[in-house]
Every structure is written in structure tokens, then in C-alpha cells.
Amino acid sequence: MKQYDYLIIGSGLYGAVCAYRAKAAGKKVLVIDKRNHLGGNVFCENVEGINVHKYGAHIFHTSNKEVWAFVNQFVEFNRYTNSPVANFRGKLYNLPFNMNTFYALWGVTAPQEAQAKIAEQRNEAGIVNPQNLEEQAISLAGKDIYETLIKGYTEKQWGRKCSELPAFIIKRLPVRFTFDNNYFNDMYQGIPIGGYNILINKLLAGIETKTDTNFFENRTFFETLAEKIIFTGAIDEFYGFRFGKLEYRTIRFETQTLDCENFQGNAVVNYTEREVPYTRIIEHKHFEFGTQPKTIISREYSSEWTAGSEPFYPVNDDKNNALYAKYQQLAKQEQNVIFGGRLAEYKYYDMDKITEQALKAEI
Secondary structure (H helix, E strand, O other): OEOOOOOOOOOHHHHHHHHHHHHOOOOOEEOOOOOOOOOOOHOHHHHHHHHOOOOOOOEEEEHHHHHHHHHHOOOOOOOOOOOOEEEEEOOOEEEOOHHHHHHHHHHHOOOHHHHHHHHHHHHHHOOOOOOHHHHHHHHOOOOOHHHHHHHHHHHHHHHHOOHHHHHHOOOOEEEOOOOHHHHHHEEEEEEOOOHHHHHHHHHOOOOEEEEEOOHHHHHHHOOOOOOOOOEEOOHHHHHHOOOOOOEEEEEEEEEEEHHHHHOOOEEEEEOOOOOOOOEEEEEEHHOOOOOOOOOOEEEEEEEEEEOOOOEEOOOOOOOHHHHHHHHHHHHOOOOOEEOOOOOOOOOOHHHHHHHHHHHHHHO
């Protein structure tokens, strides 16, 4: 008899939801995480009474009623609506692209004027079948919006020219002909009141957990502990990089505590010109409408992933997708290992989709 029914490697949202489900089914579970805290990338660090999103902004949004009802069992969500602002050479524009944006760019006040302007620029570009991100963006929103609000930001984010990036990255980009600054189209959105740690801690309540515990440093021992493993780490590492390493983008956060109540007036401000080295500034208190006397900001710098840094965004180009397919074939042959989450599936997931996947996992 094994000591546990499930060993779950990684305590992020996927691992935590799976752990909750396994415990609810009467299974004995051990969750381990190599970091010194639980929660994966949704972990919040409380500083000056402010819940700092340590690994970047996380806004929960979904149109899936089942997922929304599930997370609301554990924590109440506030009414935060994601309405980022873009700063290009000192001028501010609303995101997603909407009538406020078009007015700031062109001075147009009617939807028909904005549509005509975009159509004119689309026709001038002569793009029929977009082959890359640059062509896709111009087809969707026109040349002015592409050059002002997309090109510099995207090239900083991915470290590649827009003409070298696949078109699908930007296909879901919202373009609206209303004065609606809500970035998401989903039915529900918000931030857990008190931060994401409350959600994670309630999901893992009554479950044995160990932090500062690296599966790969004592793999043989950990593999003997449980009947099944749920693995949420990097799939190429699980297989010893047998076919080579998958590529990621990583983010470096430069976080400051400022002796003022309000720095930028918004939770998220993107810096879209190429010459500004960071992609955006997050002001954490605005996620929860904070009134603390101080504020905390994080500048985000995107770069290529190297060993020892955190892998954030899979680089889903043809080369990396082909490499992942080889690892995926190995994973399909596993009888007692479930692979799930952003790193294990080499796919960018929003939090609702991660939750949905974990609720569907065969546990």
C-alpha cells in the first residue's frame, strides 16, 4: 500500500483544485511545491496592507457559470473590472480599442467614422489572408492602432518582430465601437476580496502540503509515495529534456513601495512604445480599491527564459509546438500520471480555463 492516493506536484490553481476534488472523494493527498509558498503564480504577498500580485496581475474572468459558482464557494469576489490604459509617448489611450481610443487617436465621435477609418487603413494595406501578427493586427484595427498601441508592446513582450510572430496571438483582440472600457467580454469578473491566498488556502484546507520541496531533487522517493501523480510543472523537465528544452518568455518584476496614496490612478498601465524597457506598470492597491496611505507598483520587464528564471509564457511557434508534441506522446502513455496546467500542457491558460480543466480531470 502506498502512503497517499495522490501526490500533486505544484500548488497553483490547477493543483489546488485537483487536490480539493481528490480530498472530497475521500482520497489521501500530498501537495508539494518547490517555492516557499502555496498558490503558484496567483500567490499574493501582503505589503503595507496591500495584496501584491507577486507574479503579475491576475484578474479572474469567465462566462462559465459552473466555474464561477465553484470559486465563489470559497471566497467572495469584488466588482473589479479590468480597464487598462495605454501610455504611448506620454499620451493615454483606453484599452481595449473602443470609441474612447478612436477619439483620442483620430478625433472621431461616431462609430461609423471609426469603422470607416479602420476600413480605409485595412484597404490601403491590401491584406487578404494575414500570415503573421503584424498583418493580423492591421487587418483588425488598422495601421495607426497597430503602430501606436500594438507593435512596440508586443515586440517587447515576445522579444521578436511582429512580422515573425503567429497571427493567432492577437486574433481574440477586442475591438469595440462603443465607449466600453471593460477589457473582457465575459459575464463575470473580479478579484477575491482579501486576495487569492484565501481561495488557495480554502481549496487546500485539511490537505497535507509541503513547500520548499523540489520533486526533482528526490524523485525516486516521491514516486514511491502515491498511487498516482498529478504533475503541473514543465513537461520537458519531467522527461529529463529528452528531446530538448521548450522555450518560454519570462518576466522580471521591479517592485517599489511609494510614499504616496495613488501613483497612476489605475491598476494596469501599458507602455506601448518600444523605447520604454518595461511593458507595463501594475499598481496593486487598485485591484481591491485600496485606501492605504502608501502604494506599491511593479514594473514588468519581459525577456527570454533561462535556467533558474520563472517560465511564464510558452512560445507556441511551429518549432516549439512540434517539440511539445513529442513530449505529449510520452505523457499519453503514462498510466499513473496526470499532466495539467500551463507548464505541463505547454499552453497559456486564463484562470477560469485552468479551473475548468481541473474540474474535468479524471480523479
